[in-house]
Amino acid sequence: MFPKEVYIDRRSRLKNLMNSGLVLFMGNNEAPMNYPSNGYHFRQDSNYLYFFGLDHDNLAGVIDIDNNLDIIFGNDLSMDDIIWMGPQPTMKERAAEVGVEKTLPMDKLAEFLQGEIAKGRKVHFAPPYRGEHVLQMSKLLGIRWGSVSNYVSEELIRAIVQLRSIKDKYEIEEIEKAVDIAYEMHTTAMRMAKPGVIEREIAGTIEGISLAKGGPVSFPIILSIHGETLHNHYHGNTLAEGRMMVTDAGAETPMHYASDITRTTPVGGKFNARQKDIYEIVLKANMECIEANKPGVLNRDIHLQAGNIIASGLRDLGIMKGDIAEAVRQGAHALFMPHGLGHMMGLDVHDMEGLGEDYVGYDEKTKRSSQFGTAFLRLGRELQSGFVLTVEPGCYFIPALIDQWKGEGKFTDFINYDKLEDYKDFGGIRIEDDVLITDTGHRVLGKPIPKSVAEMEEAAGKE
Ligand code: GLY
Ligand code: MN
Ligand code: MN
Numbered sequence: 001m002f003p004k005e006v007y008i009d010r011r012s013r014l015k016n017l018m019n020s021g022l023v024l025f026m027g028n029n030e031a032p033m034n035y036p037s038n039g040y041h042f043r044q045d046s047n048y049l050y051f052f053g054l055d056h057d058n059l060a061g062v063i064d065i066d067n068n069l070d071i072i073f074g075n076d077l078s079m080d081d082i083i084w085m086g087p088q089p090t091m092k093e094r095a096a097e098v099g100v101e102k103t104l105p106m107d108k109l110a111e112f113l114q115g116e117i118a119k120g121r122k123v124h125f126a127p128p129y130r131g132e133h134v135l136q137m138s139k140l141l142g143i144r145w146g147s148v149s150n151y152v153s154e155e156l157i158r159a160i161v162q163l164r165s166i167k168d169k170y171e172i173e174e175i176e177k178a179v180d181i182a183y184e185m186h187t188t189a190m191r192m193a194k195p196g197v198i199e200r201e202i203a204g205t206i207e208g209i210s211l212a213k214g215g216p217v218s219f220p221i222i223l224s225i226h227g228e229t230l231h232n233h234y235h236g237n238t239l240a241e242g243r244m245m246v247t248d249a250g251a252e253t254p255m256h257y258a259s260d261i262t263r264t265t266p267v268g269g270k271f272n273a274r275q276k277d278i279y280e281i282v283l284k285a286n287m288e289c290i291e292a293n294k295p296g297v298l299n300r301d302i303h304l305q306a307g308n309i310i311a312s313g314l315r316d317l318g319i320m321k322g323d324i325a326e327a328v329r330q331g332a333h334a335l336f337m338p339h340g341l342g343h344m345m346g347l348d349v350h351d352m353e354g355l356g357e358d359y360v361g362y363d364e365k366t367k368r369s370s371q372f373g374t375a376f377l378r379l380g381r382e383l384q385s386g387f388v389l390t391v392e393p394g395c396y397f398i399p400a401l402i403d404q405w406k407g408e409g410k411f412t413d414f415i416n417y418d419k420l421e422d423y424k425d426f427g428g429i430r431i432e433d434d435v436l437i438t439d440t441g442h443r444v445l446g447k448p449i450p451k452s453v454a455e456m457e458e459a460a461g462k463e
Pocket of ligand 2: 248249260261262392432
């Protein structure tokens with residue numbers, strides 16, 4: 001846990017950003033996997049962690065904006081619980097660790113909220129993303145369950161985004177720890193990328209590293225010799241010479257901060273000439289876009305810069321043609337990079353996505369594009385000191401998408417479909433790093449993970 005002042009300060013700043021009423025944060029509960037007492041790994045809600053820090057189930061937190069009061073609702077454990085789970089601190093002791101004096105049992109929450117609602121007070125809450133929270137909110141606040149989303153507080157969402165977007169020194173330290181675990185995961189994956197190995201052997205090994213050094217992975221591992229499938233969770237292919245393995249994986253620290261790193265490794269340790277050509281283009285996009293990271297720049301412009309670098313590189317190889325600036329303006333490059341350049345990262349790997357992507361990544365000044373490709377950019381707005389974001393350009397050859405666009409005669413001024421036929425078995429390449437925006441520019445977080453052609457070949461060739 002961070003020092004209790006961190007949580008006190010966060011709640012106090014939230015109160016300053018909001019006008020009036022109460023804020024209700026529901027912690028997560030245990031979720032059954034295949035029968036009630038066999039649960040998934042418990043993961044606390046990130047907003048709850050941010051404002052109330054406590055990392056166990058069956059808790060709620062209330063912040064009373066007008067009366068400057070914080071309350072944690074939760075139950076002390078019974079002797080039965082202690083027999084199964086061991087001794088646990090009391091709720092009072094736990095709450096004191098995050099600077100909260102007042103605690104009440106969970107079964108007082110409904111009565112408390114109904115009392116405040118009866119006085120005409122507003123209860124702010126963030127969008128629930130678990131079915132059981134929707135039902136709980138409905139019951140606690142007297143809202144029909146089908147209408148709960150209509151009562152979500154936009155004022156609260158905006159305040160949380162404002163606070164959580166700027167990472168403090170404790171958070172940056174945690175994220176850096178998560179990247180350092182990812183270093184171990186990725187260099188291990190590189191070493192293991194040998195012909196004959198099954199993807200799941202590598203995926204399982206690196207998931208184990210995350211568990212051993214921090215916590216569970218920050219999202220299900222993407223690892224495949226079919227990197228053209230952007231989020232490929234199938235790990236049953238056997239690695240073969242001539243293929244590349246995309247590994248997109250990160251860890252969560254015990255404090256639940258994430259990393260999210262992607263590397264593309266030549267199976268057997270050497271890129272062939274065709275792979276090297278495309279790899280260098282993606283690497284240039286990754287490095288130049290990282291270089292462009294500084295306060296005041298629109299991340300959407302950096303995303304388009306990546307599009308330009310990729311399209312220019314593909315033009316040099318004869319895969320694209322014509323006026324490249326115009327090709328990118330019209331969105332032709334999205335055949336090869338049909339995703340955004342990056343997203344915020346913190347307690348969630350796609351940080352705060354549960355609050356609504358547009359609140360996190362866009363604002364009055366920067367609206368989301370509707371164009372295929374750029375529309376998928378999760379973070380378009382102006383960068384600020386304290387943001388942590390990913391920079392993850394890629395270049396993919398997706399046979400079904402190529403066939404569709406070719407069939408539609410799409411962007412024939414910019415895409416050389418005849419040449420592209422030769423690349424349909426290529427796969428894909430993505431290179432992703434985690435970057436902090438500083439007052440003067442940026443800092444790539446964590447211990448540098450191999451990524452140049454020479455570094456990748458050296459790391460992949462190691463025994
Ligand atoms: N790990 C998924 C992503 O890079 O957004
Ligand atoms: Mn990723
Ligand atoms: Mn990412």
